[in-house]
Amino acid sequence: MMKKILVIEDEAQTRDILVESLQAEGFDTICAENGRVGVNKAQEYLPDLVICDIIMPELDGYGVLTTLRQNSLTAKIPLIFLTAKTSDVERYYGIDLGANAYVTKPCTVESLLAAIAKVCKLCTGVKLI
Numbered sequence: 001m002m003k004k005i006l007v008i009e010d011e012a013q014t015r016d017i018l019v020e021s022l023q024a025e026g027f028d029t030i031c032a033e034n035g036r037v038g039v040n041k042a043q044e045y046l047p048d049l050v051i052c053d054i055i056m057p058e059l060d061g062y063g064v065l066t067t068l069r070q071n072s073l074t075a076k077i078p079l080i081f082l083t084a085k086t087s088d089v090e091r092y093y094g095i096d097l098g099a100n101a102y103v104t105k106p107c108t109v110e111s112l113l114a115a116i117a118k119v120c121k122l123c124t125g126v127k128l129i
Contacts, residue, residue, distance in 0.1 A: 003027050003028070003048045003049060003116075003120060004027070004028045004029075004030065004045065004046075004047040004048045004049075005022055005027050005028070005029050005030070005047055005048065005049045005050070005051060005116075006029075006030045006031070006032065006038065006041055006042055006045065006047040006049070006050045006051070007019055007022070007029060007030070007031045007032070007051050007052075008031075008032045008034070008035060008037075008038030008050065008051070008052040008053060008056070008061070008064060009031070009032075009033075009051075009052075009053045009056075009082070010033055010034050010053060010055075010056040010057060011053070012033070014053075014105075015031050015033070018031075018051065018082075018112075019031050021109045021112070025109075025113060030045050030047060034056050034057050034058040034059065035052075035056050035057075035058050035059030035060055035061065035063055035064040036058040036059045037058070038050070038052065038059075038064055039059065039064055039067050039068065042064075042068055042074050042077065043071065043073060043074055046073060046074070046077070047077060048077070048078075048120065049077065049078050049079075049080065049116065049119065049120060050064075050068070050077055050078070050079040050080070051079075051080045051082050051112075051116075052064050052065070052079055052080070052081055052082065053081075053082060053083055054081055054083040054085050054090075054094070055083065055084065055085065061081055061083065061094075062093075062094070062097060064079075065079055065081075065094075065097050065098055065099055066097060069097075069098050078100040078119045078120065079098070079099050079100055080099065080100060080101040080102070080103060080112075080115050080116065080119055081094045081099045081101070081102045081103065082103045082104075082105060082107065082112065083102070083103075083104060083105060084104065084105045085104070086104045100119045101115045101118065101119050103115050
């Protein structure tokens, strides 16, 4: 079964690269340009996984995670923070809030796929489907 991934990223070029890379690996992707739109799309589409930036307008990644965790429909959806925030304090804060993984930008497609595989408990291989 194909995994449905919601990408919440305010920077258009980064968002496009993420979506194209995930689609090339066989994932069904949905994208959102800020946290508020991302929360709405998560509630509408109930993705298998959310990949979310932290620094965004409207609602930051921490707010997205908190909002998703408070809604019974979205509370169990795994979330990976993909962010330029690199300090240990920020990483620990994100994990403490309930993020399932924390990947720092810039990152390779391979490192993101490794985080997805770990979070989704998928075998790593040529195609992660």
